[in-house]
Amino acid sequence: MADSSIDLSQALGAFMEEARELLDQMEAILLRAEEAACDEEDLNALFRCAHTIKGSGGLFGLDEVVRFTHVVENVLDRLRKGSLQFDSALITLLLECQDHISNLIVAVAEHSEMPVARSDALIVELQGVLGQAPGGPAPGGPVATTPAPAQETAAEPERDEDGSAVMAADHWHLSLRFGEGVLQDGMDPLAFINYLNQYGKIAHIETITDQLPDFDGADPEICYLGFEVSLISSASKAEIEGVFEFVQDNSQILILPPQSRIAEFLNQIEALHGDVSRIGEILVACGSVTAKELEQALAEQRRAETPARIGEILVEQGAVPPTVVEAAVKKQIHAEERRNVESKSVKVPAERLDALIDRVGELVIAGVGTHAQIGRLDKPDLLESADLLLSLVEDIRDMALRLRMVAIGEVFSRFPRVVRDVSKELGKQIELRIHGAEAELDKSMVEKIGDPLMHLVRNSMDHGIESAEVRRARGKPEVGTVELNAYHESGSINIEVKDDGGGLDRERIFKKAVEQGLISPEAILSDQDVYRLILAPGFSTAEKITNLSGRGVGMDVVRSNIEALRGTLDIESVPGQSTTMRLCLPLTLAIIDGFHVGVGSSHFIIPLDMVVECIELPPDIGDSAYFEQRGEPLPFIRLRDVFGEEGPAHPRPRIIVVRFGSRRAGLVVDRIYGKCQTVIKPLGPLFAEVPAVSGSTIIGNGDVGMILDIPALIRHCSDIERSYLRLARPVAA
């Protein structure tokens, strides 16, 4: 057991993860409850969440989690039974409790101090709720179930506090045979037995050492011991079963209710462990049966000819009502179904997936290289099989990339809560609508867009949506709407944050920007350009600074975050009606469709979505850096000069016309190789500040090509030009 600390921490990790999922589920249900009445299923699920957290928390000895969750569970139990009704205040309280449980668990994970004071405050509130409720601690409430006889239905695991009169006189008998691997799985059998004290008093424990091998042959990591426990408890069978939930798959756990028939004892125990007489003695030792009863039962059993199935015996003997068996069977089926659902997805560590994708990327590169070499051989048969191979490899690449794709709903799911809390805080009524939560994008993107999106949503709620009075005056519905909308468009994903608020005030933004020296008062700007000013660092039009926004930090951070993801942020606004922030992001950071060109002896990749057309450089162009194309001047950059390339030049250079946003520019190159799929290889910190190059890739022949960052390249060139002009100005003047 001494070595179990590592395993235990793993199990604790699993517990954390499970608890987080359960808490998310609780949150979702609570939010649903606020919108509409939630059904019985939801209430049961809610209860189960708290119950499971409490149960598994107990296993790990997280007393504070257990203590707090227990009270929450009581309230949820009351809700489930209908003796309490949801109202807004209760939901708020429960959401706070849910947050608090989550904080407690975080505190466990970080080994920081438990916020006990907060627990106490919330417990007082919860007890307040329990105290007011009809059918509270006072017995005989309207819905309190009548104390059940010896057997309780398994589907109704909880009993009222006032049910303690039942079977206090007798005790449960638990026959525990933990799986051999229980210690290796990070579970301590003793912890389970100790946890039984939560439900009652352990009257006697008999340790079964039959399986224990010689000292030399014993593996200290294997659990050889069995336990027979007699437990005085008023808990239901399901509750006691729940204690062993984590080990029930690999262990033999037999729970016999008080006042069970002896024959039943023996039958069940025999079914499990075989040797009746040995077990019988143990039962006598535990005080579960008397020696005389045992004798009789054994004799009786010998007379019985056909061994019947346990369930049948139980029903026949009237020990268990048929409903219990049915419920148990149902439960088994349910558990099986659940397991099936679980088996449909496989959890894989992200780095293993990344390693796979990396390798597949190299496979594609190698495949393309081989294909190109075979293409030069003039052997059609070989070329055909190389074609096939390459297309298969590309399929595999696509599939491997799809492994990393997750639904964007994962990000969206945290917004209902945010919108709810923020709208309460702002005193506005705001409804959140989510569309396209199933749209998929790369896992790494999902992790990175959460914060920018959060900022945009908060901004929309704070600045976008007007107060209820203003909305009424403008003839809009009082309840404002924020929409989150995701959809795929030509190889990228668009995410819109749209509000039906007042829209952006062009004049005010313009005025503020002039005041803050961002633009000159004479500047002539399109609506788009004015709206984009709100993305400038330090810009804020909010007259008052709220908790949420208005400090003028944020939108520029959002913009730089999005640009770091190679995305763009567009702003559309209809004054008085709506504002839409549209993020356009690539689906993945690992691969882009590129356009492969050559300058001198170097290779460059231009992101394909920026390429508009390729034309020949007019021969009479001379030294100027623009030419007329369809009536418009098109500035161009000679990559050869900018990059100081000295390799062989082409007599007739070409121009690649690129576009980003609303700007167009030409890039003069020597050679055009065409479209290619490009696996991005980061260049590392040494090149972090190189303008114009965003990464590198390995092209078909094994050479390294540079991926051009077009906006940065053009910015760089115009900066250089501007600094020349600045130098030239005094001379001209």
Place this chain on the structure above:
Amino acid sequence: MTTDVAVAGAVSSPVPSNPGGKLAIEGFAAEQLYLAFRLSDEVFAIDILRIREIIEYSVPTSVPMMPPSVRGVINLRGSVVPVIDLAIRFGREATGVGKRTCIVIVEVQHEGATHVLGLMVDGVNAVMEIDAANVEPAPSFGTRVNTEFIEGMARVNGKFIIILDVGRALSIEEMAAIKAVDAQNS
């Protein structure tokens, strides 16, 4: 030229990031292994634990707007590795390409992560053991190498060899900063 890289890469099997020498070091703390190499006529040495492999020279792909000390990048079995010309880094003439020119792949720490750099050298001499007792501090001038880059001067067979402080001589912060200045000047 490109297939050369692949072949060279395939032949020299990649040394795991933690070469066996690290264990041996506990045994004899006084003597350490160094890789000695030539830059024009001078011999330098680098702690062998920093060296990942040595590959045949192949023309690096130049990266635009980088200072001349960064010759470019090469494809090392699928990873893109920058190649540094140590001679230019030390303020000398660029390293010419000869028969014995090769690229020494070293590991450098930067902001908690290990990065891989290639050093272009005129030839690799040997792996040698140097006793710590034979290492002297660098003189304040006369080596024609920035003293900050020098860990010590080792006396081997009556001659001095400059042991480089890889962390300083190949400081990624510093090299990236040089580039920023150069880009402004250009």
